[in-house]
Amino acid sequence: MSSKRYTDEFKAEAVKQVLDRGFTVVDVAGRLGLHTHTLYAWVKSARVSEKPGNSGLSSGGGDAAEVRRLKAELKRVTEERDIPKKSRRVLCQGVRAKYAFMRAHIREFRLITMCRVLGVHRSGYYAWLSDETSAREREDKRLLGLIKHAWLASGTVYGHRKITLDLREAGEVCSRHRVQRLMRAEGLRAQVGYGSKPRHRGGPMGVVENVLNRDFTPDAPNKVWVTDITYIRTYEGWLFLAAVVDLYSRQVVGWATQPTMTRDLVLQALLAAVWKRKPGPGVMVHSDQGSQFTSSDWQSFLKAHRMVPSMSRRGNCHDNAVAESFFSALKKERIKRRIYPNREAARSDVFDYIEMFYNPIRRHGSAGDLSPVEFERRYAQSGN
Structure with missing residues (x-):
């Protein structure tokens, strides 16, 4: 076990059991499967870092300052690792898509980190927030109001094709595909026919068989x-x-x-x-x-x-x-x-x-x- 590499977080938790909770080194090492000399070394290192004047820090504050620094560094590295994972599709899109991603994840990641990873400026993001709706979006909202009116006037039986004809007859210039997109986003569809009872057609992709089949008694570990x-x-x-x-x-x-x-x-x-x-x-x-x-x-x-x-x-x-x-x-x-x-x-x-x-x-x-x-x-x- 001593040849294994342990994370700093694991070491800190192990040392905490000795310094804060009062367990003996032998007891903690036995429970965690560590060599006693290894745990002694971790505890000694933690105590040295707490001594006054260590690393140029004031008495009693060295360990806390170091912990804060490490936490800040860990948070920065974690954010820079996780932001690209969640923004793979956003990285190759325009600036507005990046701004929208930042607003959706502002509670999860720091703004300055997202700006650095996505390659945008904070000033641009704030300007986008103040006037985030483009002329196209404002026109879509206006057109959506007309679409709803035409849809309701038909008794909710018109689909996007007939509603497009109504809009063009009223003097609007719009394509059938645009009307279809707006209606789909709003959940508007032609209410025609009785439909059919939904049926379950199998589980999601990636589901495999129940090989275990409740056999909870293997005869050896790691089976x-x-x-x-x-x-x-x-x-x-x-x-x-x-x-x-x-x-x-x-x-x-x-x-x-x-x-x-x-x-x-x-x-x-x-x-x-x-x-x-x-x-x-x-x-x-x-x-x-x-x-x-x-x-x-x-x-x-x-x-x-x-x-x-x-x-x-x-x-x-x-x-x-x-x-x-x-x-x-x-x-x-x-x-x-x-x-x-x-x-x-x-x-x-x-x-x-x-x-x-x-x-x-x-x-x-x-x-x-x-x-x-x-x-x-x-x-x-x-x-x-």
């Missing part, structure tokens, strides 16, 4: 993983948690948190599991039919790591009961009905529950009343 997403309330907004659980021992082998429920969230959790466990080919990964798990990125990741996908049946939560059971335990035993002050506090408490209690300490009936870590340790000692 079947289950994954799902839940949410945690904070005064900053929702914090979404994705977790990957090994069915053999019920150990949470990977997890990730983000303020949005995107495919990147589940990919980060699965990547953490692969990084931690380093499984061989053929691991089955079971999930529900959420859009995050039916995305092309998720399927490509499973294929690249030679994993076998499996999905619950549509609307059947019992097919993924183990993942649901973990989230239920998390909320009943730790979160309950509380609301965290911010997302960072919620994430820290999730780390404490999973890494310091659930995996190394909490007993499971399905694991012979042992903790997941101890259950797997005995499996390894048995020579299986």
Whole structure:
């Protein structure tokens, strides 16, 4: 374990268990699967950074200032990474499309960062906000009013072709395609005929069969993983948690948190599991039919790591009961009905529950009343 590379966030949480929560280095190292010398080094480094005069900072403020600097740098790097992901189609479009993207994501990213990534000026964005409607858009609004009048006058039975004829007869110059576009955007359509009863024609793209079929008792670790997403309330907004659980021992082998429920969230959790466990080919990964798990990125990741996908049946939560059971335990035993002050506090408490209690300490009936870590340790000692 000592040869692995750990993130700065993981190190900070591990050190916090010793310095803030009062655990011993030996106890924390044992629960997290670390070498004691490694954790001693992290704690020593954290204490040195807190000494007065360190790095030219005043007494007691060095660590806080450094944390603020690192958080600001992390936020900047994360924004510069995430903005291009969400603006792939916008980057090759005009300035107005970029301005519209910036307004839609102003609560998620800083304006100065979006301007730098998208290659626009703040002054132009503010000018666009003050008068964002173009002459074309104003003309569309006027024309839409005439279209609604003609549509209602027909008893809602006219489509775009007949409404175009009415407008041209009234002296308007407009194309049939423009009228069709405006009517589609407004949800106006010809109300003719009885229609047909909608029928379900299969699930979304990317859905696979339920290979697991509720067989929740594999005979070894790293054979079947289950994954799902839940949410945690904070005064900053929702914090979404994705977790990957090994069915053999019920150990949470990977997890990730983000303020949005995107495919990147589940990919980060699965990547953490692969990084931690380093499984061989053929691991089955079971999930529900959420859009995050039916995305092309998720399927490509499973294929690249030679994993076998499996999905619950549509609307059947019992097919993924183990993942649901973990989230239920998390909320009943730790979160309950509380609301965290911010997302960072919620994430820290999730780390404490999973890494310091659930995996190394909490007993499971399905694991012979042992903790997941101890259950797997005995499996390894048995020579299986």
